[in-house]
Amino acid sequence: xxxxxxxxxxLALVVAWLTGSPTLANTALADEAQRSPRIAAxxxxxxxTLIALGVTPYAVSDIPNYxxxxxxxxxxxxxxDIGLRNEPNLELLAQHPPDLLLSSALxxxxxxxxxxxxxxxxxxxxxxxxxxxxxxxxxxxxxxELTGHQAQxxTLIAETTRQLEAASQALKGIDxxxxxxxxxxxxxxxxxxxxxxxxxxxxxxxxxxxxxxxxNAWGYASIPIDRLAAHPEASIVVIEPYPRQVxxxxxxxxxxxxxxxxREGRLSSIDPxxxxxxxxxxxxxxxxxxxxxxxxAKDNHS
Amino acid sequence: xxxxxxxxxxxxxxxxxxxxGLGYATLTLQFGDLSGHWWQAAVSPDDAxxxxxxxxxxFAPRLVVALLSGAALALAGCLMQQVLRNPLASPATLGxxxxxxLALVVATLWAPGxxxxxREWIALIGGIAATLLVFALSWKRRLAPMVVVxxxxxxxxxxxxxxxxxxxxxxxxxxxxxxxxxxxxxxDNWHDTRFLLVRLAIALVLALPLLxxxxxxxLEEEGARSLGxxxxxxxxxxxxxxxxxxxxxxxxxxxxxxxxxASPAIARLSGARTLxxxxxxxxxxxxxxxxxxxxxxxxxxxxxxxMLPTGAMTAALGAPLLLWLLPRLKIGGSRPTPxxxxxxxxxxxxxxxxxxxxxxxxxxxxxxxxxxxxxxxSGAHPSIAGPADWGLILEWRLPRVAxxxxxxxxxxxxxxLLQRMTGNPMASPEVLGxxxxxxxxxxxxxxxxxxIAPLSGSVTGFCGxxxxxxxxxxxxxxxxxxxxxxxLTGIAISSLLDAMRAIVLASDDPRAQQLLSWLGGSTYYAxxxxxxxxxxxxxxxxxxxxxxxxxxxxxxLGAPTxxxxxxxxxxxRLLLLTLVALLTVAATLVIGPLSFIGLMAPHMARLMGFxxxxxxxxxxxxxxxxxxxxxxxxxxxxxxxxxxPAGLIAALIGGVYFMWGLRRL
Numbered sequence: 001x002x003x004x005x006x007x008x009x010x011l012a013l014v015v016a017w018l019t020g021s022p023t024l025a026n027t028a029l030a031d032e033a034q035r036s037p038r039i040a041a042x043x044x045x046x047x048x049t050l051i052a053l054g055v056t057p058y059a060v061s062d063i064p065n066y067x068x069x070x071x072x073x074x075x076x077x078x079x080x081d082i083g084l085r086n087e088p089n090l091e092l093l094a095q096h097p098p099d100l101l102l103s104s105a106l107x108x109x110x111x112x113x114x115x116x117x118x119x120x121x122x123x124x125x126x127x128x129x130x131x132x133x134x135x136x137x138x139x140x141x142x143x144x145e146l147t148g149h150q151a152q153x154x155t156l157i158a159e160t161t162r163q164l165e166a167a168s169q170a171l172k173g174i175d176x177x178x179x180x181x182x183x184x185x186x187x188x189x190x191x192x193x194x195x196x197x198x199x200x201x202x203x204x205x206x207x208x209x210x211x212x213x214x215x216n217a218w219g220y221a222s223i224p225i226d227r228l229a230a231h232p233e234a235s236i237v238v239i240e241p242y243p244r245q246v247x248x249x250x251x252x253x254x255x256x257x258x259x260x261x262x263r264e265g266r267l268s269s270i271d272p273x274x275x276x277x278x279x280x281x282x283x284x285x286x287x288x289x290x291x292x293x294x295x296x297a298k299d300n301h302s
Numbered sequence: 303x304x305x306x307x308x309x310x311x312x313x314x315x316x317x318x319x320x321x322x323g324l325g326y327a328t329l330t331l332q333f334g335d336l337s338g339h340w341w342q343a344a345v346s347p348d349d350a351x352x353x354x355x356x357x358x359x360x361f362a363p364r365l366v367v368a369l370l371s372g373a374a375l376a377l378a379g380c381l382m383q384q385v386l387r388n389p390l391a392s393p394a395t396l397g398x399x400x401x402x403x404l405a406l407v408v409a410t411l412w413a414p415g416x417x418x419x420x421r422e423w424i425a426l427i428g429g430i431a432a433t434l435l436v437f438a439l440s441w442k443r444r445l446a447p448m449v450v451v452x453x454x455x456x457x458x459x460x461x462x463x464x465x466x467x468x469x470x471x472x473x474x475x476x477x478x479x480x481x482x483x484x485x486x487x488x489x490d491n492w493h494d495t496r497f498l499l500v501r502l503a504i505a506l507v508l509a510l511p512l513l514x515x516x517x518x519x520x521l522e523e524e525g526a527r528s529l530g531x532x533x534x535x536x537x538x539x540x541x542x543x544x545x546x547x548x549x550x551x552x553x554x555x556x557x558x559x560x561x562x563x564a565s566p567a568i569a570r571l572s573g574a575r576t577l578x579x580x581x582x583x584x585x586x587x588x589x590x591x592x593x594x595x596x597x598x599x600x601x602x603x604x605x606x607x608x609m610l611p612t613g614a615m616t617a618a619l620g621a622p623l624l625l626w627l628l629p630r631l632k633i634g635g636s637r638p639t640p641x642x643x644x645x646x647x648x649x650x651x652x653x654x655x656x657x658x659x660x661x662x663x664x665x666x667x668x669x670x671x672x673x674x675x676x677x678x679x680s681g682a683h684p685s686i687a688g689p690a691d692w693g694l695i696l697e698w699r700l701p702r703v704a705x706x707x708x709x710x711x712x713x714x715x716x717x718x719l720l721q722r723m724t725g726n727p728m729a730s731p732e733v734l735g736x737x738x739x740x741x742x743x744x745x746x747x748x749x750x751x752x753x754i755a756p757l758s759g760s761v762t763g764f765c766g767x768x769x770x771x772x773x774x775x776x777x778x779x780x781x782x783x784x785x786x787x788x789x790l791t792g793i794a795i796s797s798l799l800d801a802m803r804a805i806v807l808a809s810d811d812p813r814a815q816q817l818l819s820w821l822g823g824s825t826y827y828a829x830x831x832x833x834x835x836x837x838x839x840x841x842x843x844x845x846x847x848x849x850x851x852x853x854x855x856x857x858x859l860g861a862p863t864x865x866x867x868x869x870x871x872x873x874x875r876l877l878l879l880t881l882v883a884l885l886t887v888a889a890t891l892v893i894g895p896l897s898f899i900g901l902m903a904p905h906m907a908r909l910m911g912f913x914x915x916x917x918x919x920x921x922x923x924x925x926x927x928x929x930x931x932x933x934x935x936x937x938x939x940x941x942x943x944x945x946x947p948a949g950l951i952a953a954l955i956g957g958v959y960f961m962w963g964l965r966r967l
Contacts, residue, residue: 062944080681082943084470086816087826089943091698095677107816113829116697185478187488214605222481222809224488226356243478245414253490254359260352 037099039147042088044070046102046123049140049278051075052156053149058098061085070274072284093117100146121146125278126195126218133200133282140279160279167286168205174297176266177210179228180289182239182275186249186256187224195219196275197282201289206297210234218276226255235266237292239273268292310572310583317590324597325365331601333357363489368596368612369589370498371487371551372561376588377505378544378551379562380569380581384516385540386450392563393548396454396541399559400461401432402552403483407468410479422497425553426546432457433545437538439961444534450541456957459898463822463953467946469807470818480814484804485556485613487596494554501550505543509581512540517577557804558613560620560797561588568623595619614804617797625777625794652917655910659924666928667707670935671699675942682942697830699938705828706934706948707927708840709893710903714926715847716885717900718907718919722854723878724788730901731886734788735795737895739770740887741821742799745806748817767887770795774879799895823894823949825934832892839888847881847919854915894949899926902956929955 038058041047047060051073059082060066063075083089086107093101097118103111105127114120123143125136137157144153180198181189191211192198196219202209210231215221228236236259250256261267270288274281329340336343336353344362347354375393382391393399405428409416416424439453469476489495515536551558565588566580574583596612598619603610672695675682687695713731720729731737743766777791803821807814819826853874856864861871886900903926904918912921933952938945 084819084944087819087824087945089945090826091674091694091938092677092682092943094694094698095682113827183478185481187486187490188478188481216809224360224486225490226360229352229356232352246478252493255356255490258349258352258355258359 037147039100039102040082040088040093040098040118041102042082042085042107043102043104043123044085044274045104045125045139045276045278045281046143047075048073048274048280049143050102050147052278052280053140053144053147053152055147055149059088059093061088069272070277070281071272073280088114090114090117102143126276131200131203132196132219133203136197136278136282156279160283163283163286164200164204167201167290170290170294171205171207171297174206174293175208176233176235176296177208177231178235178237178293179210179231179261180237180239181228182220183242183246184222185243186246186253188222189225189228190220191223191228192220192275197277197285198275200282201286207289207293220275225253225259228261229255229259232260234261235268235293235296236261237289238267238269239275240269241272310569310574310587313568313572314583314586314590317587317594321590321593321597324594324601328361328597328600331604333361359491360489363492363495364487364596365593366495367489367498367555368487368593370495370502371555371558372565372589372592373585374498374502374505374547374551374588375558375561375592376565376569376584377502377509377581378547379588380566380584381509381512381516381540381544382562383566384519384577384580385537385544387519389567391454392559393544393552394557394559394562395458396450396545397432397436397456397458397461398429398545398548399552399557400458400465401435402426402429402549403479403557404428404461404465405431406482406553407465407476407479410476411468411472422550422553426549429545429549429552432461433541435961437541450537453961455901456961459901459953460957460961463898463950463957466818466822467950467954470822470946471944480804480807481611482556484611484808485558485616486611486808487555487613497554498550501547505547508543512536512543513578513581516540520577556611556613558592558616559800560617561592563793563797564588564620564623565591591620592616611804611808614801614808617801618805621794621798621801625773625791652912652914652921655912656917656920656924659921659928663707663924663928663931666931666935667703670703670931671695673935674699674939684939684942701828701830701833702825702934702938702948703931704833704837705825705892706930708833708836709823709825709889710899710926710928710930710952711840711844711923712885712889712926713900714903714922715844715919716882716889717902717926718904718922719847719850719854719878719882719885720900721904722915722918723857723875723882725858725860727905731882731889734882734886735770735774735792736767736883736886737890738792738796738799739766739768740764740890741895742766742770742802744820744891745799745802745817748820763891764887767883767890771879771883775876819947820894821949822947823952824937824945824947825893826945826947828892836888836892843881843885843888844923848916850878850881851915851919853878854919894947898949898953898956899930902952902959903929906956906959 036055039050039055040059041050041057042061044061044066047057047066048070050057056076057079059080060075061082062085063079063081066075080092082092088101088103090113094117099118101114101118101120102123103114103120104124105122106124111120111122123139125132125139128135128138130138140153140157141150144150180192182192183189191213193209193211193213193215194202195215195217199209199219201207210228211221213221213223213227228234256262270292271284273285273288275285330337333340333343333353336357339354340357343351343354343357345358347358349355379392382393382396383389402425405424409424435457436450436453439457440450469480519536548562565584568587569580569583572583574580592612595616599610599612599615672687674684674687676685676687676691678685716731717729720731720734721727723729740763743762743764746766747762773795774788774791778788803817806817853869856867856869857871857874859867864871903922906925906929907918907921910921910925912918929952930948933950933955934948936946936955937948937951940946940951
């Protein structure tokens with residue numbers, strides 16, 4: 001039976017994680033050196049991080065929608081699709097179980113069943129006790145350890161931290177608050193607050209969030225756009241894409257057209273980014289935000 | 303009813319006062335800073351003051367749109383109920399709303415260019431298409447009320463099944479449509495107001511000449527015909543008008559389901575007698591109901607991170623109101639009306655066809671286990687599983703096939719019992735509200751903070767079902783479980799679930815997808831042990847049902863006949879109801895609240911010529927299993943590795959067969 005060896009290996013890996021013993025893990029990984037572990041990701045954030053660390057995932061959920069919403073980094077062509085994120089295809093996984101499945105608390109209802117096929121690890125920037133940024137760094141480290149790419153993980157973390165510091169310099173002294181929103185339809189937006197990467201950006205730079213209302217577990221609130229008028233002095237940054245035809249409908253939207261930020265040209269938009277993603281998504285968000293907000297900061301100084 | 307409240311005036315006045323109070327509260331809460339300038343801000347705002355602009359372009363038009371939509375939907379509901387002479391008829395039960403929604407979803411996904419022409423027109427086309435389908439299905443029967451409502455329900459179920467399937471795959475791109483779909487009344491200009499005002503006025507003008515002939519429908523059909531009225535033309539005109547109004551409202555502000563059903567009922571109940579009275583009062587009550595709900599929603603929304611959609615909230619608040627009203631509602635006696643319903647040719651030798659069906663079911667089950675996708679090289683390809691794949695089949699395919707079959711069996715029995723018991727072809731486990739109760743319990747669990755509770759879905763689901771059953775029994779005991787009353791109670795409970803579903807979807811919560819998949823009836827979570835349990839339960843309940851076929855033969859004859867033949871009608875109804883509840887709870891817990899099999903299987907059995915109670919029961923059970931097995935297989939393999947819930951597919955298969963059968967009548 002060719003299946004026995006990987007099975008024993010993965011069993012050893014599970015035991016190693018469960019006991020948390022580094023020596024055991026090291027021997028298992030040393031043994032594993034001939035063959036890199038096959039890792040599946042039901043969670044886009046984990047997929048993004050794996051690829052960023054240079055690991056080719058064995059399988060990722062819902063690749064077409066990943067390409068539409070997360071966009072970068074691109075998924076290698078060898079990776080197979082295992083279906084919807086909350087229902088990874090068990091028939092498919094059972095035929096050649098990966099050594100590890102990375103999922104999120106959001107997508108898993110019944111892990112005992114999944115664990116009969118392969119070890120399952122919940123890896124997430126949300127649902128932890130830590131703030132988003134710290135949780136995401138911990139997640140990146142964890143994925144690095146699991147795949148033996150610790151060095152790459154540290155590089156990615158250092159790079160991100162450096163970029164945040166640079167952003168904090170570039171945005172120094174900015175004093176107008178800003179709403180960061182994504183359109184749901186022409187009347188409603190998701191406005192981002194604490195508890196996700198947008199919150200991290202606000203916490204680590206002088207940028208001030210104009211939205212102080214309640215947010216949900218993913219750090220946003222769904223609101224009608226007239227509530228963006230609550231802070232007339234605020235700027236607005238729209239995360240693209242606009243849903244279909246919303247950009248046209250906004251021409252007719254009297255509230256939008258009369259919002260002080262829109263009338264006075266304090267409106268900008270940034271490239272699509274997955275606000276619930278990992279460090280790569282965070283880097284892309286920070287870069288775009290610096291691009292649109294740094295000129296404002298400079299104006300304030302001069 | 304006490305004489306003091308014998309005119310709808312008091313009810314309307316109370317609602318009106320409530321609306322005024324809430325309106326004032328909302329104004330002070332949201333526009334306190336403009337105090338003293340309210341009128342000026344609403345009518346001619348200062349262009350430089352964003353606060354006045356907000357008031358002029360959101361608050362004021364929203365108020366007017368709520369009034370207009372409420373009145374328009376009530377008018378549509380009133381017309382439909384009058385022409386179909388069925389208190390269950392409403393824009394939603396005739397498939398108009400789901401037709402409109404499907405058109406918008408399809409246009410959004412594949413023809414975004416069309417949306418630029420105006421989404422109201424696309425919604426109108428969808429609504430009209432759904433209606434034309436309903437008319438086509440019931441044309442041969444001269445648009446007989448029962449057939450129209452039946453076709454409408456089927457078309458509605460069908461379209462919303464396709465809708466859910468699309469939403470499942472495109473959740474991120476359609477999140478805006480969730481908000482629209484749940485009836486958010488948010489406005490940002492006066493376009494919708496003008497749009498609705500003009501169309502409501504046209505509809506009213508067109509309705510006037512119809513009033514007199516429609517009023518004559520209060521007489522029996524035969525009487526109306528002898529007065530020289532073309533029933534078909536009248537039905538066509540009145541229904542067409544109702545649908546036009548509905549489509550206009552739906553396209554402008556989204557799905558608002560409850561007003562069209564409730565306002566005419568409330569108007570009639572509180573004492574409006576003649577048709578013109580009922581029409582006027584239902585419009586007033588409908589308008590006020592929607593405004594009160596919307597103002598209430600505006601009061602609450604600053605405190606939450608989620609959208610509170612008014613349309614869904616209407617149902618959430620309206621359902622308890624309807625439950626309270628039901629015992630006071632006068633609907634025709636407990637005599638069912640199968641005379642205007644379905645009569646079918648009898649066919650010989652049902653026994654042989656039963657064996658044939660059983661063989662087909664068995665073959666279907668075997669094929670669905672063996673045929674599937676196998677991994678080879680770097681991808682999965684369709685292939686036949688060999689003996690080497692025994693483990694895969696046993697562990698990952700068999701539980702799903704067995705669960706699907708058991709659920710199909712139980713729902714088919716529940717549907718047969720219900721339809722025979724009530725003599726109403728619209729009856730199904732979901733209409734009774736028990737599967738809705740289960741679903742409400744399960745959703746409540748999903749929404750609790752993750753990992754908080756040692757509770758499982760089966761516990762909360764069972765509690766939900768128990769509460770639903772309790773409501774059913776308490777509000778129906780006095781009437782001796784009269785069929786129409788029972789169905790109305792069930793619809794009220796189901797509308798609560800609909801409201802919850804819409805609120806969750808509109809809340810923009812990432813967990814919505816999981817919810818949609820569960821609601822669609824997925825066998826994804828079936829395991830060997832859970833499927834063994836469910837098969838045992840299904841077989842036990844099936845064995846319990848079989849000896850009851852004498853009751854099932856007598857009950858459709860109506861309560862008086864059954865009593866005359868020596869049957870304890872109340873006791874047998876209660877017992878059957880309990881059995882239906884058990885079947886529904888067991889099926890819903892494993893496969894979600896699908897009504898499709900429960901509604902379709904008994905009809906399919908009848909269309910195939912199984913008429914006797916026993917034969918229909920057996921035939922429906924086999925058909926339920928067969929359709930569910932096929933549905934589950936298609937759901938697993940059609941878009942491999944993506945999986946569609948079996949319930950959705952079952953609705954698609956069953957719907958086509960059912961429409962075809964209806965056409966043949």
